[in-house]
Amino acid sequence: MIPPAIQRPALRFAPSPNGLLHLGHALSALLNADMAGALGGRFLLRMEDIDVIRCTPEFEQAIYDDLAWLGLDWERPVRRQSEHLDAYRAALDDLIARGLAYPAFMTRGEVKAHVATMEAAGGKQGAPWPRDPDGALRYPPVDRERSGDERRRMIDEGTRHAWRLDMLRALKECGGTLSWTETGDGETGIIAADPAAWGDVVLWRSDAPSSYHLSVTVDDAAQGITHVVRGLDLFHATSVHRVLQTLLGLPAPVYYHHRLILGPDGRKLSKSEGDTGLSALRAEGATSADIRRLVGL
Structure with missing residues (x-):
């Protein structure tokens, strides 16, 4: 509320x-x-x-x-x-129930190994593995494509996992083009969001509850924040926050990303x-x- x-x-x-x-x-x-x-x-x-x-x-x-x-x-x-961990968990559970989040079992090392194998298989002409706006490797689709039965089995066996947003499904559910109002020190006006550039972002970590993206979205709504003022290093992350705000039915603040x-x-x-x-x-x-x-x- x-x-x-x-x-x-x-x-x-x-x-x-x-x-x-x-x-x-x-x-x-x-x-x-x-x-x-x-x-x-x-x-x-x-x-x-x-x-x-x-x-x-x-x-x-x-x-x-x-x-x-x-x-x-x-x-x-x-x-x-x-x-307020219960508030973040409630938001996550809502996304899980709607089929918009999935358990992700790959460790950082496994992601790197998978990417290296895929890039090697592509040969000299193969395109490099996509990275998110922060330069990190985008999460492979391996876990997103697992069956529900396999996911449940791995969880029941105690396999350590995080929860990630299924960005493809999320964008379908959002429908249309997402944007935000920017008034800061860089580009200003109505900014077209590009959530797909981030791939399937983490919502709940295996080594800590919640993630920055999920908790900050829930917090801003809970505190009635109308204007988000933060550094330009978080400019592109706003695309992810706009997706989550839309999926969770939360208001979109005005943003001001300031110089560093x-x-x-x-x-x-x-x-x-x-x-x-x-x-x-x-x-x-x-x-x-x-x-x-x-x-x-």
Whole structure:
């Protein structure tokens, strides 16, 4: 059920508490808060903490400290994904019941081996295996083509599996052309979605509950998000989110994909690469005003 607050503009900053916030996160958080203020709307915070191994209470507290230091305030309570796994499972079960999701048994290694075999069989003239917009190998159709009896047998035997969206069936059910309204730093206007470029995306992982695509779609609807403001690295992922929104009967927000903050070597800043965090900049004497200048606001 979509809350009544959807009638009022609502924006969200949704970090994962698996590391310290850096300048790229600061840009996204500040843009969300500034735009919420300009629209007379709500600024919400979401903790994308499904990864129970890497996400910690210490990192979550550090996020609160950094955002408060930046002068930001947000509505309480904060939505934590780890507390809403039942909502993501309900969405998945709906898709499974409609024949739009299937169990996927292949490991990453098996996918690579399968692709290598198929490319070798194609010879020098064979086309390379398709990759998704992030550069990852598209999932082979092996599991999609299994019979229902074989799937049930493998599951009953305890074979580890994820759940993937049957993109071909999903697009048939959606019907017509999908699109979204884009107002960000790149291409703007009505953007034609290209979900097929992603192939059969993961909806529920074998090593963690839910996936980014499924949980973020459910979360945005549950929180009444009207404007999604996030980095340009997620521009193409919007195609997948539009499919899921359509299949699950959820509203489509307006999107604003903002520029990325790059390091001296030209790559996007990353927590996993140990890029300088906001807390370190604060310890060096930086002010919140300095951070705004550093991110070009």
